[in-house]
Amino acid sequence: MAQRPPLTLTAELEKLEQSITLTLQEIDHNFSKTHRIVTNSIIPIVERYAKESTAVWEGSKFWKQFFEASANVALSNYQEEEEPNYGEPTTVAAEGTTYVTHDSSAFPNSSPANYEHTRGAAADDDGDETLQTTATTERHPQGDADSDDDDDYLLDDSMLDSLNLTGAITHHSTPKPKPQQQRAGQWANIESPFEAFKKELTPDPFPSRSGGRNDAAAADSDSDTSLTDSLLLPSTPPTNRSRRPAPTHDPSTPTPSTSSPFLPPTLHTARKTPGGGGDALLHRVLDKNWRVQATPLGKAPATKYRTTTGATPHSTRRLFTTAHLDPDSDDDDRSPEKPQLHTKHLFSPSPPRAAHLNLGPKTPTTAKAKGKNKAPDPWNNNPAGAADSDEDQDSDDEILGYSPPQTIQFSFPASKLLATPAREASRRIVKDILMTAGAGDLSASQGGDSFSSPPFVSGKGAGRWADSDEDIF
């Protein structure tokens, strides 16, 4: 027993060196193979998919513009990072530990020490080996000339088998096969972290979607995720996740409450609390939320007071007809307008916006100052304006009653309608019709009553009147 140990130690050392070499060759082979797969097969497919998706978007762009024009808003997706503190500090800490223990800060991501550290955390010998390997990387410069011989290393698939052979050989020399078996077990564990990492990646969306990012952060794979955390964020799983938040919109739509103006604020507030932002949640990808932002068109949102509906001509027309007839009836104003339907379509406007859109047509004249003061708060959705929002809730009627489009309507027609040729044309048409009907006197009296007609118009109309008399009689 006393004579064997030196022989077994050298043989053991030789075996370890061979196994390390074979392991490194296998790692190299796997990386090169991965690179080849990603470059040759995955990226072309993704590019083709990008082309196809671009074509789909080109086809659906018109309808997006259509809905935007119908709601008089501009929809845009923006990325909101939410709760990044759950996962990142742990990953940073894990990275720090790995860097410190292995002292391979020169190549932190590419060093296999991380994998072996995670693999052989229980075994102390592995930690020493990884230290040795990383030390060799720092000692030796990169042999680029030798590294060009890819084919030689790519053909080393069977070298792993030789690893077992060497292990079998060493059975003869070494009296203790148990460490070999352990090492073989550890070698089998090398692939397990990847699979575990995959498994941890796949169930990630579920707790993250359910709002429990803490569960995912508690995983031990943060050292692995630290390597690829920034890379995996925009990866394909979001598509599966993206469709799952969609049902959050679905319950709102098919229910009969969609037409009721009361439900949308509750929905928006429900969405508002988890995200913090007022816009609708479109996607939830890991730590990031994609939200839909609806910016009203036509007017600057900060300075104007919820007159977005007033900016559209049809809405002003509606105001001109309905609001004057029944300025006090809220239901009559809401029923024809129903802008909340637009907002529901678009998911995006915040609850105050929807409320203001709904309730714009009312016209108390006293609310201008209040409207100017309170309007920016609902637009900005500032948490600082919580007190103002309470005031808005209390004084919804006052705020709702304020509608600038009516003032625009009043100021507009008196001066400008006279300058337009439409009135003259309409007068001519009416006169012609009355002439043909034989109501010459009435038309003359109406011509005299036409207070706004310029003199040349009336003279011209008189001339036409005389001509028409001659023609008729």
Next chain:
Amino acid sequence: MESPHEHQQGLLLSRIITNVEKLNEAVMVLNTALHEINTKNMNTELVAQMWKNYQSNVLFHLEATDSLKEPV
């Protein structure tokens, strides 16, 4: 002083580093492409959701007004 194993392992590690750098670049390109695709698909999805809501609203309106007719 250097054993042949150590020399070979050093070369292997340098190769690994080179391959990982290449792989990292490829994955970065892949992620960029996927990010762009996701952004574009989000707009498409938005349109789909708007249509879906429009359909549901139309259905509700027709049911509320009793004007919903069976398909021919």
